[in-house]
Every structure is written in structure tokens, then in C-alpha cells.
Amino acid sequence: MTIQFNDETFRDDYSFHNSEWAIRRFPFPFHEDSYMYSMNAEQHRGGPDGSVYENRFDVDEHYVSEMQDRAKVLSEDPLRCQSLPHMTLAGWDLLELIMVSKSEDYPDLFELHRDGDQWRWVNKPLGIDDTFTFLDESTLPYGPMEYITRQSQGDFALLDQRDENLWMDAGMVTTQADWSLDFNIGMNFIEWHGPVPLANEMGIFKRALKFLLNIPQGSPGRRLNWTMTVNPLLDTSPENYHKWGIQKTTLTPENIGAKQHLRVELQTFYRLPRSNALAFPIRCYLCSFQDLMTMPKWGRRLHRVVRDLPVELATYKGFIDNRPLMIDYLSKFDDGLPTSPGIFPEPETEPPLKT
């Protein structure tokens, strides 16, 4: 399939939009009518045709515009991309993983030609055709992690594994849900999860850490996480909170359908072969409430989840003040009918909204 790349913005005039194709494949994060934390991980081994699970690194209609937005963020704040000196090898591991995966999964968009250490990488959507020496940093315009993640949607954390812990020692983070690489760099898994309510008491982090430490090479995993964002902003960083935090107060009953977005992260985990580090790509998908409501199952379910979410979680995810507005809007799309299990919208079989 050839992808038509959107020309759109994630700031100022917010021309970001999802096509019907993008709405239909949106990774809706709720598999049932309620939500609580869990380490809801499964193997990352493909998925239904056309879904965001199909390929190792999903490329969609937002690719080119997202990469332009990343370049803007980096030019204003270079600290969004950092790699401690011992993480260069992990950066090469990530570069290899992404180049091999994308050239195999999207041969019409990406090409990788390898002759020993001499590699040629062709990225047609971004107009890149570079030849370099694998493992020789001097032959690339950036370090290996920065080079490849300027060409890959989603944030990337590279976690060093030692002392039975994971350490956030490198990353490219420009599309994040209110956390800061510059603040977290060098922290371990338990430290950087310090602010999350309830989960620690539930023993989730201890179990999650054990799970991640044991991700073997060749067996990647994935899970979904979510939050809420007003306006289709990729960069909801603490560094720029003064710019986007205020926008949460602009919601009205008239504009909520277009302005309020469900923000979903497809998180994947890969053991990297040469460094033994863990790659943690965090891919952000945005979808407006009004687009979500075109799928009757999602309308019913989102209302029930938002209505019943514990106060701590609605507070932590930053929408406790807007929750009454959201519930008013969403309730119009919930006729009380049961929903089918699983995250997929199933518009062919799910009954239309009773009015």
C-alpha cells in the first residue's frame, strides 16, 4: 500500500487530521469498559493487516509532518536528545534494528544495502540517501541514535541493563506525555516511575521490571498506554508546560469534540543484540473525540471508562478538571448497549448508536 503523507502541523494552527483509514486503525487502548493499570504486555509479532501492530515500526500518514515537528523541537531544545557515552553501541543496535525492519516491512519507502560495514540507507519519504560505515560515528551527520530517530515516528528510550535494573541512559524524546528526558537521564526504572500513583503500591513496577529485564533477543513485546491531550500537540513536555498547559482551559461544550484528543502510546520493547540494552520505542497516536465517536463501540466504551476512572488516575493523567465536560459530551454516544470484547472497533458488527 502506498501511503499518502499529510501536510499538517501539531502546533499553532493545528492542521493535524486523521483520514478514515487512520481512524479505523487507531490503537484504541481499552479492551473492556473499565480501566486500571496492568502490565498488559503481549508479544510484538505482527497483528491484523493494516493495524498499527502489523509492522515492527509503524509508518503512517503523519510520518513526514511528525519528523518536521521533531526537527523544530530539537532546534529549540537540543537536550531532548541525549546519549551518555557508554550508550553509543546501543545507538548502533537501534539504527540497525530500525533500518532492517523498515526496509523489509516497507520496501517501497526504505532501502538498506549492506556490503560488509559499508551501508547505504535510502529513505524516500524524507529524501535521504546516505552511505556510511557501520559502527563508525564519524561517517554519519549525527550519532547513530539521533540519526535514525530523526527519521522514525515516536520517542525512543535506550535503557542500559545492569545491577538487575534498567537505566535511562539515552533517548530521543520530543512527543512525550509530560515527562522529561533531561530530568530522567541516568535514572533507574524505579526512580523514573516515582511520580506514578497507586501502581507502586500494587507491586506493578517490581513485576514490570522483572518482565523487562527478561525480554530476550528475538522476542519483542508491546503494550498500550494512554492519556488525554487538548489540541493535537505532539510535544506535551514539562519543558513547554507553560505553552500547552493553559490550553486545557480552552475546552467548551461546543469545541470539545474537535479539540479533545485521546492520546495513545504504543510502547514496544526490544532486546538489543550487541549492547544487551533494551530499546523502548514509545509511539504516540492522537485522535479527536469526534473522530473516535464515528465508531459506536468506542463511543460507548470511552464514556464508561472516563466516567468510572479513579480520581487519582484522572488527576495524574491531567484531565480531572475537564472530566465533567468530557462526560457530558461522551454520554450522548452511550446508549447503554453492551460492547464486544477487545480493542478493535468492529463497525460492521457493532450496532449503531440508538437515538
Added chain:
Amino acid sequence: MSAPQKAKAGAEKIAVTVSAVVPVTEYVTRFEFTRTDGADFPPFSGGAHTVVSMEDGDRTRLNPYSLMSDPTDLSHYAISVRREDTGRGGSAFMHSQVAPGDAMTITCPVNLFGLDWRAKKHIFFAGGIGITPFLAMIGQLEQTNGNWELHYAARTPESAAYADMLLAKFPTKVHVYYSGQGVRIPLESLLSGQPLGTHAYVCGPAGLIDLVHDTATGIGWPHSNVHSEEFLAPAPGAPFEVRLCKSDKTITVGEHESLLEAMEREGVDAPFLCRGGSCGQCETNVVSADGGFIHRDHWLDDDDRASGKKIMPCVSRFVGTTLELDR
């Protein structure tokens, strides 16, 4: 989430062909593999191991071995196996039954003994067959101009696998000590003289591992700068019966098999990675127990053990009247 795909136990498997069987010393033999599909192997990091499946009659043996081939050459993988005549039979099978051209299955590499990439210098201590992970680590460090040295203890020159090759290739970095000649590794002086930021790694018999840890601690090394790997083989013990609640089965663990092996024999898909008490993957909850555990793993902490609620089926056993597991 949608149609979750449950992970199968163990790492991904790779079909291989035995390409060479090379005697190295009286007891040690090297086995080289190529991929049956003709492709290159996945890259790996020094210190990684693979689990080799051996089809021995109606029994499948699964033994972990360190990858010792050069990580920069992915055309083949190699392991070196020391024949343990009093062992459980895996190494004897490899030595007596495996020949070039044989089809075998190994797992993707798993590394529980990786290099600490922050180290300014890596100092390796090997005892006997514990030399194998260091061969791959050296290959990887040579590629990146890493700073390393090796201190290798063996009984005699004849029994010191790969010592000649290492001494010839790296005469200033490799030091070999023969206990048969009364020469020991001078641990205290070696560990005292290292620059800040040095990491030490030890692989070999439990005695050497403990000695390196104790000596390093004694002269003020941080714990996190000393790394070790010891694969435990499951020890024999009295047979015992186990009730597996989720599988709805009652099985008997034989004298010469592990609890994990007994579960696999009965068709229970139990998780594992290292099969040597290190990785934690096979950790299993105890529903009820009337008796005592023989914990032999390196995974459970003292609290876990005291609770009586956890067991590592790859190496640990049970002595008592009834045991019920959540598996």
C-alpha cells in the same frame, strides 16, 4: 488487548546444522553451528549463552552453553563443552552423539553476563571451562578497541582450553596460571592495582567466583563493579510429587531430573530462559507445601525463601509430603 499471543517458554529457536566438532583438550570439545536456512546468525553480545536442545532417545535435554565464537563473525556460532563424566548426561551426549552434519535446535542468545559498557577497563578471571564467555567478550572488545586483560586459571597446560591461542594472539593481555604447578591467580594484588572505573568479571567454579567477590569486597571494590556467572546444573535428589493446579496434573519429579524438566515431560508449557538458576524467568508461586525446599538458585532473595511461597523449578527441589504449585 486484542487476541494476546502468549509467549512460548524459552527464547526464540534457531534451526542449525553442526558444521564442525573439534577436540580442544582431553575433556573439552568445540561444536560449531551454521544456520540451516543459510542466513547469518543474529548479532550477539559477549557473555551471552544459548540453550541447546538434544534429542536423546525419547528425552529432550536442554542445556545452556556460553557462546564463545567471535561476535563479529555471524556466519557461525560456537560453543565449547566440557565432558562431565559424573554429570546428568548432557555433556556426554554432546561428546558421544553429535557429529558434523547433524541437525539441532538452539535458542536465540540470552545475556545474563554482559559487559558493563561504562567500564574504563575490563579485567577477566576465568577458571577452567569458565573461559568460554570471555572469548566472545574479547572478540567484541577488540572490535571497539576496548581496554581488557585476562587472568586464566587451569590445572595444567594440557587442560587449559584456548590458552595457547590466546597467549599467541594477545601476549601482553593474557596471563595463565596452572594450579598443577602450584601457581594461583594473585587476586589481591591484581584487584588492588586497578584504575578507577575498572570492572571485574569472573566465570568458573563456585570457589573462584566467591574468592573474587570476597577479595574485591575486602579491598573496597563496589559490588556493582564485580560481575559473575555460574550456571548451576540441576542436582539429583529424592523423587517428589507435585500437584500443578493450573494444569490440573499431578506429576512425580524423578531423582535425576529437575522440576522444570518433569513439567516439560508432562507437556506443561513452563517458562524458562537460562535453566541455571540465574534469570528468574521460571519463578513459580507455591500454593501450599508441607515440607521443605532445597533452594539452589541465585534469584530468590532471603525474604522470598523465608516466605515459602516461591520456587525456581530449574534447579530447586522439595522434600516433604505435599506440594502444590500455581502452574
